[in-house]
Amino acid sequence: MHFLDQAKIFIKSGDGGPGAVSFRREKYIEYGGPDGGNGGKGGDIVFEAVAGLNTLIDFRYTQHFKAKRGNPGAGRDRTGAGGPDLVIQVPVGTQILADDEERSLLADLTKAGERIHFLRGGDGGRGNASYKTSTNRAPRQYGPGWPGEEMWVWLRLKLLADAGLVGLPNAGKSTFINAVTNAQAKVGAYAFTTLRPQLGVVSHKGHEFVIADIPGLIAGAAEGAGVGDRFLGHIERCRVLLHLVDANDEDVATSYRIVRDELEAYGADLIDKPVIVALNKVDTLDDELIAALSAELAEASGHPVMALSGASGAGIEPVLDKLLEAIGQPEPGPDADDEEKGDDWSPI
Numbered sequence: 001m002h003f004l005d006q007a008k009i010f011i012k013s014g015d016g017g018p019g020a021v022s023f024r025r026e027k028y029i030e031y032g033g034p035d036g037g038n039g040g041k042g043g044d045i046v047f048e049a050v051a052g053l054n055t056l057i058d059f060r061y062t063q064h065f066k067a068k069r070g071n072p073g074a075g076r077d078r079t080g081a082g083g084p085d086l087v088i089q090v091p092v093g094t095q096i097l098a099d100d101e102e103r104s105l106l107a108d109l110t111k112a113g114e115r116i117h118f119l120r121g122g123d124g125g126r127g128n129a130s131y132k133t134s135t136n137r138a139p140r141q142y143g144p145g146w147p148g149e150e151m152w153v154w155l156r157l158k159l160l161a162d163a164g165l166v167g168l169p170n171a172g173k174s175t176f177i178n179a180v181t182n183a184q185a186k187v188g189a190y191a192f193t194t195l196r197p198q199l200g201v202v203s204h205k206g207h208e209f210v211i212a213d214i215p216g217l218i219a220g221a222a223e224g225a226g227v228g229d230r231f232l233g234h235i236e237r238c239r240v241l242l243h244l245v246d247a248n249d250e251d252v253a254t255s256y257r258i259v260r261d262e263l264e265a266y267g268a269d270l271i272d273k274p275v276i277v278a279l280n281k282v283d284t285l286d287d288e289l290i291a292a293l294s295a296e297l298a299e300a301s302g303h304p305v306m307a308l309s310g311a312s313g314a315g316i317e318p319v320l321d322k323l324l325e326a327i328g329q330p331e332p333g334p335d336a337d338d339e340e341k342g343d344d345w346s347p348i
Contacts, residue, residue: 003196005157005234007059008099013119014042014083016145017070019127023138024076034139035077036128040070042121042148043083049109053091054199056157067119070145073127083121093160093237099152106153110160110237122146156233159197161212162327164235166263167244168255169216172280174198176244176310177213180320197234204320209327212238217262232266240326241273242319244280245297247307252279252293253300260301276322277301283309 017039024032045067065088071080096107096118107116125143132139165173181200198213214231235241249255256277264271279297282290294305306322308315 003055004057004060005055005159005197005231007056007155008063008152009059009155010064010150010152011045011088011119012066012150013045013121013148014067014086015069015148016040016042016122016124017072017080017083018144019125019130019142020073020075020078020080021128021140021142022075031137033137034128034132035075036142037073037075037078037080038127038130039073039124039143039145040080040082041124042069042145043067044085044117044121045119045149046085046087047094047096047107047109047116047118048087048089049092049094049112049114050089051092051112053089054157054159055091056094056155059155067121067148069148070121070124073124073142077127077129080124082124085117085121087115090155091157093158095156095158097154097156099154103154119149119151122148158236159199159212159234160210161199161235161238162209162240163202163211163323164238164241165211165213165244166235166241166259167216167280168246168249168259169218171216171244171246171255172310173213173216173244176242176280176308176316177211179310179313179316180204181211197231202320202323204324207324209324211242211323217259219258219262232263232270233268236268236270238273239328240323241270241275242323243275243277243301245277247279247281247285247290247293252297256297256300274326275301275303276306276319276326277303278306278308278315278319280308280310282307283312283314 019039020036022036024035026032065086067086068083070083073080092112094109095105098104098106123146125145128139128142131141167173177198177200180202200211202209202211212234214234245252245255279294290307294307298305306319308319
């Protein structure tokens with residue numbers, strides 16, 4: 001499935017149905033009078049956040065969404081049926097933005113099952129029965145129904161994750177997420193093997209949390225270098241960032257500062273998020289060199305440095321402990337209750 005995190009669509013709520021012009025015709029009733037019913041209300045445009053979706057690719061092929069109009073009224077004072085609401089399903093974390101220069105935020109769907117009635121359908125027109133007065137006993141006028149609302153909007157997806165992976169290209173982020181989750185991110189001995197965000201679920205000590213891997217940042221990403229910084233929006237909602245630095249880089253301190261400078265240039269308070277700094281790929285170095293590089297990186301970052309290897313698994317458990325501590329209390333995993341009960345647990 002292709003990944004798409006923004007799309008522009010046209011939406012229109014349904015028009016109201018027209019009112020009816022009708023007169024009562026019944027045996028032995030000489031002056032039946034008008035009995036035309038009102039038209040039905042047009043359908044609303046409804047956005048719904050659903051679990052299981054993580055891309056907006058469907059909106060690349062369908063850009064126009066129009067709800068049905070209300071049914072016309074009928075004789076015997078029968079009101080027309082309202083048009084059904086048009087429900088547009090989007091991934092959790094989707095933002096709805098106005099199609100203007102500022103891209104104003106109109107709605108933000110952050111929970112599965114959350115719904116918002118975005119555009120209201122037009123009201124139905126009045127039937128001729130509603131126009132009857134003491135001086136106008138047989139009106140033939142009716143309302144055609146009110147038009148629905150319409151507009152162009154942008155959909156922007158910001159993936160929901162508890163922790164985000166950042167680092168230079170080829171820092172080992174994909175290898176790490178493959179090691180700690182069931183994700184199958186592409187791994188290669190070259191830069192930019194990751195071209196789109198990747199999500200994975202970590203199960204650790206009876207808890208589960210979501211981690212997001214985004215394409216690597218290089219110097220000038222804020223100006224569009226490499227794949228740019230557009231994917232940084234997917235870690236705006238993360239509670240903590242895991243910054244991986246390749247131990248084989250010529251200058252680990254410079255590698256760290258490059259990424260931090262791009263986070264600061266992007267804004268959205270990413271630079272202020274809690275961060276865990278880790279020296280990756282230490283399986284290729286000896287203990288003395290690991291200690292020296294860790295000290296150099298700690299001095300540059302101002303944070304304790306953890307050493308790990310996503311390829312061999314060394315040092316991963318302490319890093320996951322730190323992530324779990326920084327995240328707080330994520331959702332318990334499916335086996336958490338069994339672990340708490342222990343072998344001697346009994347319902348009696």
